[in-house]
Ligand SMILES: Nc1ncnc2c1ncn2[C@@H]1O[C@H](COP(=O)(O)OP(=O)(O)O)[C@@H](O)[C@H]1O
């Protein structure tokens with residue numbers, strides 16, 4: 001049996017029963033110490049290997065954070081609750097909308113004369129936020145309210161009243177356990193810029209991971225989308241421009257996001273929101289109306305609406321038209337003519353004077369548009385209802401044809417076909433659809449019809465609009481530089497794993513050999 005290997009289990013389980021002589025016991029002593037040292041290295045390497053593996057692949061605990069933003073628009077107020085993982089807060093696209101709430105009632109600016117009703121107005125949605133967000137997170141949850149063009153108009157008319165509305169909101173929100181960060185009127189510039197951040201963040205255009213989960217460099221990221229927001233009282237256009245723009249126009253802003261610079265052009269047209277545009281159009285045409293009646297091509301044949309003429313001139317946007325008409329009842333009668341409707345809408349845009357190289361309308365300089373655009377809010381509501389979104393209709397001719405057909409459909413037919421749609425919206429889709437087309441044409445975007453994507457919820461979750469961008473900015477959640485996504489870079493991780501694995505293999509082999517040798521001394 002001399003020289004033969006002991007069976008495998010002997011290497012590990014057999015114990016020496018007798019020491020043969022002095023010489024061999026010394027050798028055994030050294031070989032046993034060697035085994036101890038190797039064993040020690042083996043255990044250390046094993047611990048290091050496990051630690052590296054765990055650090056890299058640690059399953060992050062479900063530690064979520066929340067944020068609440070109220071969008072106090074001119075026509076209505078909505079609340080959005082956003083949610084994100086606390087550990088990954090600087091990664092893109094990880095903040096999403098977890099719930100939303102429509103505040104019942106009109107826009108907040110109409111509460112100027114009944115401030116006492118503001119708590120009732122907002123408390124239902126606040127109650128929803130309290131129920132949805134775990135109690136222990138309430139104090140850490142930032143709460144914002146941003147008001148847009150309805151409040152901008154009220155401020156122009158009566159600054160004191162606008163302040164009183166915001167104070168009423170502030171005292172109400174301070175009574176809730178959330179981390180209230182303020183209620184304010186955001187500027188049109190912010191509204192455009194935050195809308196642009198929202199859609200590009202959600203579409204993953206600001207930074208990209210590759211398959212190894214590394215952030216890509218500047219030239220590897222995708223082109224951003226321009227943002228088109230259409231509200232009730234104002235509308236914004238925002239896009240990255242490569243045109244050098246003179247500082248005098250003050251229409252651009254610089255962003256540094258995830259290590260990349262963006263020069264963004266943005267402009268907000270007050271009184272060009274869809275509701276104010278309709279009001280301006282009706283006010284403008286009221287002067288030519290035969291006593292008591294106004295023929296309106298943007299409403300369906302057979303549709304009638306009676307308004308008090310004073311209501312047409314009560315807005316800051318229509319005051320300029322107020323002159324010879326004393327208040328009286330005016331019946332608006334639809335004639336359903338798309339082409340005439342379009343012509344009358346065109347009159348709402350001024351094209352007469354431009355003090356720059358190029359203006360879209362209303363003397364506002366704008367550089368040439370570039371790339372794709374995401375159009376949301378009332379752009380989406382109108383085009384989605386009319387089944388005219390750019391993925392469904394491929395050419396402008398088709399859109400025009402469908403609009404002609406829709407506008408000329410008698411109101412009785414439309415009303416019967418869509419009993420579930422709010423009458424205000426349904427009766428105005430011919431106008432709002434035509435307005436969307438005219439506005440896009442004024443922006444020179446209709447030539448590139450398929451480059452305009454009408455969008456509502458991005459990734460089926462988060463509504464496109466300024467609110468998410470606003471919160472991301474105020475919570476510093478979009479870093480200027482690229483964040484490190486893992487404790488080790490991928491090459492370091494791989495190198496460490498290979499080194500420790502090799503070390504383990506060597507120690508194991510050496511250990512086995514030494515153990516085997518020492519067992520000969522024990523025999
Ligand atoms: N489901 C809908 N269908 C049609 N229009 C809608 C729908 N929901 C909202 N709108 C319209 O979208 C616009 C939203 O504007 P809003 O955000 O309130 O104003 P602003 O941004 O100018 O302050 C309003 O004109 C409103 O009537």
Ligand SMILES: [Ca+2]
Pocket residue numbers: 073074148230231232377
């Ligand atoms: Ca809005």
